[in-house]
Amino acid sequence: MNSPSSVQPAQSIPIALCCNPADTEAWRRGLQAAMPDAAVSVWPAASPGAQTAVVWSPSQAFMDAHPDLKLIFNMGAGVDALMRLRLPAQARVVRIEDGGMAVQMADYVCHALLRHFREFDVYAQSAAQQKWAPRGPRNRQDFPVGVMGLGALGQRVARSVAAFDFPVFGWSQTAKSIEGVQCLAGEAQFDEFLSKTRVLVCLLPLTDATRDILDYRSLSKLKPGGYLINVARGSQLVEEDLLRLMDEGRMAGATLDVTRQEPLPPEHPFWTHPQVVLTPHVSAQTLVHESIAQISEKVRAALAGEPLRGVVDAARGY
Numbered sequence: 027m028n029s030p031s032s033v034q035p036a037q038s039i040p041i042a043l044c045c046n047p048a049d050t051e052a053w054r055r056g057l058q059a060a061m062p063d064a065a066v067s068v069w070p071a072a073s074p075g076a077q078t079a080v081v082w083s084p085s086q087a088f089m090d091a092h093p094d095l096k097l098i099f100n101m102g103a104g105v106d107a108l109m110r111l112r113l114p115a116q117a118r119v120v121r122i123e124d125g126g127m128a129v130q131m132a133d134y135v136c137h138a139l140l141r142h143f144r145e146f147d148v149y150a151q152s153a154a155q156q157k158w159a160p161r162g163p164r165n166r167q168d169f170p171v172g173v174m175g176l177g178a179l180g181q182r183v184a185r186s187v188a189a190f191d192f193p194v195f196g197w198s199q200t201a202k203s204i205e206g207v208q209c210l211a212g213e214a215q216f217d218e219f220l221s222k223t224r225v226l227v228c229l230l231p232l233t234d235a236t237r238d239i240l241d242y243r244s245l246s247k248l249k250p251g252g253y254l255i256n257v258a259r260g261s262q263l264v265e266e267d268l269l270r271l272m273d274e275g276r277m278a279g280a281t282l283d284v285t286r287q288e289p290l291p292p293e294h295p296f297w298t299h300p301q302v303v304l305t306p307h308v309s310a311q312t313l314v315h316e317s318i319a320q321i322s323e324k325v326r327a328a329l330a331g332e333p334l335r336g337v338v339d340a341a342r343g344y
């Protein structure tokens with residue numbers, strides 16, 4: 027009989043795998059290579075006794091077919107899709123910690139920030155019209171950046187932005203301390219954080235508390251000429267409110283890697299809005315090799331009864 031915190035021994039690890047069909051084979055082969063004694067079964071073939079699962083956005087049917095799961099590895103950083111399901115009571119959800127995603131987030135956000143700050147889109151338009159039209163320098167002190175969400179990814183982003191000498195503020199639920207970043211925390215300091223920020227970067231987990239957090243009220247607290255970079259979840263932004271603030275000239279624009287509906291429907295105004303830069307949810311993609319190395323190490327740690335990092339707090343939802 028296994029204790030609730032340990033999993034079956036290595037030679038009999040059934041692993042239930044459930045992900046986007048296009049990625050399945052790479053994950054199946056990678057998991058099998060990293061854990062030769064595991065038996066990886068690919069959903070919808072169920073592995074009813076499996077205590078370990080590796081998943082991205084699984085269905086309730088998957089969970090119901092695997093009532094003995096103790097460890098559910100989420101293939102990405104955001105666990106919101108999992109948190110909406112009824113999970114086996116004894117299961118712990120473990121997310122990928124960084125796994126090569128933090129540097130991607132940092133380069134994506136720095137690119138979006140510098141593209142806006144250095145007016146590269148304006149120069150692209152001039153070049154398209156064969157116009158040699160230099161513009162004066164802008165002062166980065168006038169572009170304070172506020173990073174919402176200071177987990178592994180948010181901290182890396184905040185540090186990378188600070189390395190470009192922008193003033194950087196951070197905001198998170200619980201107080202954090204990051205060199206070069208002025209950190210604020212909790213509801214009580216939210217408005218102060220917004221009012222110090224001109225370029226707002228959202229890296230928050232999606233929970234009931236953060237759904238719709240980027241609405242007219244909060245975005246209109248930004249400094250004049252506010253700019254939004256959303257690399258978290260589309261449901262955190264009230265899209266009509268952003269459109270209204272841009273129409274009113276109170277926000278300069280946005281770079282959005284995520285939208286409420288993905289793929290973005292063809293008729294959506296973001297596609298053609300001149301102040302919106304869109305990418306298709308690619309700011310930080312899960313790297314299969316790095317993630318599998320992390321998962322197999324954690325499976326080994328769980329077998330040895332060692333404490334696990336990256337376990338999601340079900341009450342907080344991240």
Ligand code: OXD
Pocket residue numbers: 101102103104105310311312
């Ligand atoms: C993630 C994502 O959560 O890709 O990792 O959205």
